[in-house]
Amino acid sequence: MRELGVDRTYVRIMPDTPHDTVEGLRTIIARYVEGGVVVDNIRNMTATSMLDDIMLATPLRERKIEAFKAWLRKVHAVGLTYTIALASPGFVLSSGFAQLRGGVQAREVDLSKPLRRGLPQNPGVVVSDERPVGERPYTHDEVFGNFVTFLREIEPVVEETGVRVGFHPDDPPIPEAGRAARIFSTEDDIRTAFHAATSDKIGLTICCGTWLEGIGDPVDAIYEYVPTGRVWEVHFRNVTATLPRFSETFPDEGYYDMFRIMEALVATNYSGSINFDHELPIVGGSRAYAAYAQGYMKALLAQAQRD
Template identity: 30%
Template sequence: MIDNLEQTFRWFGPNDAVTLNAIAQTGATGIVTALHDIPCGEVWPLEAIKERKALIENAGLKWSVVESVNIHEDIKTAGPLREEKIQHYIATLKHLAASGIRTVCYNFMPVLDWTRTHLDYGLSNGASALRYDAPALAAFDLFILARPGAFQDFSEAAQLAAKIYLEGLSADEKDQLVSTILAGLPGTDEVFTIDQFRAHLERYQSIGAAALKANLQYFLRAIIPVAEALGINMCIHPDDPPFPILGLPRVVCTEQDLLEVLNMCPSPSNGITLCTGSLGANPANDLPGIVERLGSHIHFLHLRNVCREPDGSFYEAEHLAGSTDMYLVMKAIILEQQRRKDQGREDIAIPMRPDHGHLLWTDRNFNTYPGYSLIGRMKGLAELRGLEMGIKRTLIA
């Protein structure tokens, strides 16, 4: 038999309602976390990293993956602080390596991280999930943000659907929509104001997809050689959702995008976070095929599922349901593990975490970050663990 995937759980630090002791009871052995209290673009102090690592290890767990060392907007926009912020990033990587932490997840999404319109979308069984509703996003973009040029990005049918959607909202529901879309980075309570967000959009008026890719390549060519020397695996997270929104370019949405990122700075340290939810929201993405063709570059796995709708909307489905065939994805991952074993590679136990769980039962008694309930994710982990074991027992005797 080949090694099992390393089962991990995301944890947002000492203030997370989901405690390390609770995570230890899920069967996970690894923690995925970050120093969320350090402002984006600043150096993570070595002592702070060691203190957080010790806290995790005292609970009988391992700090397996950093998610994320966020990238400052001046790096994404080639702003005046780009060189300084890249050096800060490198200093943080050196501190992580000195602490024995070797896998770093990051993304290159402009301004906003993953974007949803609803954080408590009711399901038929009484649970709730995260949702991206295309008419809701269009309503915000067209009529609340009133972004110049927004009408050019939507068909007449989409504009009408957005208008109807907005007319059905109360004042409180409009405010909730705004705060949901304009939430800042995961692990923080930051929410942009409309004026703050407009100022960010202003910076991107002259930055299209080609310019953003060029800025990503500049960043990678600066940090990947350092990461390789340190023995750190960098793994880019796909854009979520995997298409342009709110006038902002998105450049990590497809298999071709991922291949371009790998070719920007070829190195074993320049790799991928395979997020089956982010990529799965685009029906053109062949998830098992991506694993088969790019699997050697995968350093980290986010396994979740979404249920796609014809208008571009989607919601978080159960981990083994939804629009992505998780059996085929897991089978492709296991075959990649077998290839690594045959090649004599050591990174066979790829870190995997169940992403974005439903809000189930007593989860509602705790103030957890959206998508990061305890029981919902534990259910997903149990299902994925069973799927992995079943495939391995039948595929590789």
């Protein structure tokens, strides 16, 4: 990371491991500090991402809300001030792989095929009307009401700890998954959810890839939300097309000019983190793709700052 000129990073941890404790988080942060890199945030892949029980108000809702609050307090205890959350019934969905240049296999979403939870390299169960997310259908108003209840529960802890929460849009941005409505899939829905929060420490993660999948133009989102001071993370990812079928791809090979995004971030004085999001399995592995993606991003940033 230091060779690439990276000064911030984020880390993912799995639940119920030695890392999922205050001492475990401190160990992670100390390792990066020793290497000269600041940990911007740590993502708990269950406490902040697998929120079906909260969004669908199952009997486990209160336990999951308490787990989310406990995570905020852990993050605060180790000196961090931000965490990402994904409130999408069904989680991230994929249909399989598409082949990119050089034979690289990338995540594909094709709505004519079965959708599975998770990324295709680690697929979960199929989500469909025949294999629903919950025990019954859930309407948009119902899911949104559950989300607002969740906000009211966590807002006091957010204010108490000072830990900011950035909600990630639905990926892919489809109106429902497995008979459960999703409320972060359109510009209007995202706007409504954003303004439902009463704390200025609850905001939005602008995932450019998800916006490009079918929400709209990420530049419009940047100009709308970054000036509010409630965007702390941007995912810099390109895709080949909009729904009903797309695949993730290299930043220079998708349908969108990613330079426009960097220009908008500079123009709006964005000061949060930018990461390249889902890595592609190129020859050389994750470090090779990190070098490619970071180099591309840094070049665009340098040009945007020069213009």
